[in-house]
Amino acid sequence: MDDLDLLVELHRTTARQGPGGEAETCLAITLSGLSDRQDLKIADIGCGNGAASITLAKTLAAEVTAVDLMPAFLQELDARVMAEGLSGQITSLEAAMDALPFQPSSLDAIWSEGAIYNIGFGAGIRRWRPYLKPGGILAVSDLTWLTKARPAELQEHWAGEYPEVDTAAARIALLEAEGYAPIGYFTLPEHCWLENYYAPLQRRFGAFLEAQANRPAAQAVVAAVQLEISLCRRYSAYVSYGFYLARKLSD
Numbered sequence: 360m361d362d363l364d365l366l367v368e369l370h371r372t373t374a375r376q377g378p379g380g381e382a383e384t385c386l387a388i389t390l391s392g393l394s395d396r397q398d399l400k401i402a403d404i405g406c407g408n409g410a411a412s413i414t415l416a417k418t419l420a421a422e423v424t425a426v427d428l429m430p431a432f433l434q435e436l437d438a439r440v441m442a443e444g445l446s447g448q449i450t451s452l453e454a455a456m457d458a459l460p461f462q463p464s465s466l467d468a469i470w471s472e473g474a475i476y477n478i479g480f481g482a483g484i485r486r487w488r489p490y491l492k493p494g495g496i497l498a499v500s501d502l503t504w505l506t507k508a509r510p511a512e513l514q515e516h517w518a519g520e521y522p523e524v525d526t527a528a529a530r531i532a533l534l535e536a537e538g539y540a541p542i543g544y545f546t547l548p549e550h551c552w553l554e555n556y557y558a559p560l561q562r563r564f565g566a567f568l569e570a571q572a573n574r575p576a577a578q579a580v581v582a583a584v585q586l587e588i589s590l591c592r593r594y595s596a597y598v599s600y601g602f603y604l605a606r607k608l609s610d
């Protein structure tokens with residue numbers, strides 16, 4: 360197993376693979392204005408094992424294509440979809456988010472929670488825009504500075520991990536520059552990180568390390584998550600995920 364496989368193995372069976380929550384997905388759905396529409400076609404990009412896809416399918420009259428690069432996450436998603444009786448609404452698709460197989464102007468909404476950082480916010484919103492119908496909705500959560508200045512330790516950590524991390528004002532300006540009209544924004548509360556995301560991961564550390572015979576690469580994966588948790592506990596006033604809702608403007 361290489362480092363990526365180890366990461367996938369640690370995250371595969373937890374309820375979600377990034378900060379977020381069902382209530383927050385529902386809030387974003389409300390802000391999106393999609394609730395009273397029918398026959399929606401939605402793609403959930405970087406869906407992991409399907410937390411948002413399942414909420415979208417349960418809440419909206421929508422067909423959801425759940426896209427991820429990792430087959431192991433999609434297998435978990437397929438099992439959850441089956442167990443929830445949502446096979447008629449959710450289809451999984453193995454694809455890279457910078458080479459999506461959708462037709463131009465074919466989607467009513469593109470959803471992506473905690474995943475756009477893999478290609479960067481700017482590249483993501485540019486590359487995905489053509490797949491949206493005019494007036495289609497973009498709903499993306501991404502790491503966001505909550506204040507103009509922050510402690511050096513936090514700044515250095517996230518600037519190293521994700522150099523594009525920025526303020527909401529900068530992100531919203533970028534959405535406007537790239538042909539979207541921003542229609543909503545909120546930040547994820549701390550429990551979306553600590554309780555919904557990190558706590559289930561922490562409960563897996565022991566079994567994960569044991570299954571990997573405590574080898575250094577597995578210990579490094581756990582140590583990296585522990586560092587993130589420690590930063591989150593100390594600095595949640597300065598950084599969170601921002602949830603951005605925007606409508607595609609006509610060309």
Ligand code: SAH
Binds near residue numbers: 377407457
């Ligand atoms: N949206 C899910 C998962 C977030 S974790 C949730 O909120 O729980 C980020 C996801 O992006 C992972 O599932 C990872 O496999 C996927 N990913 C990483 N790089 C990708 C790429 N280039 N294309 C598609 N998916 C990718």
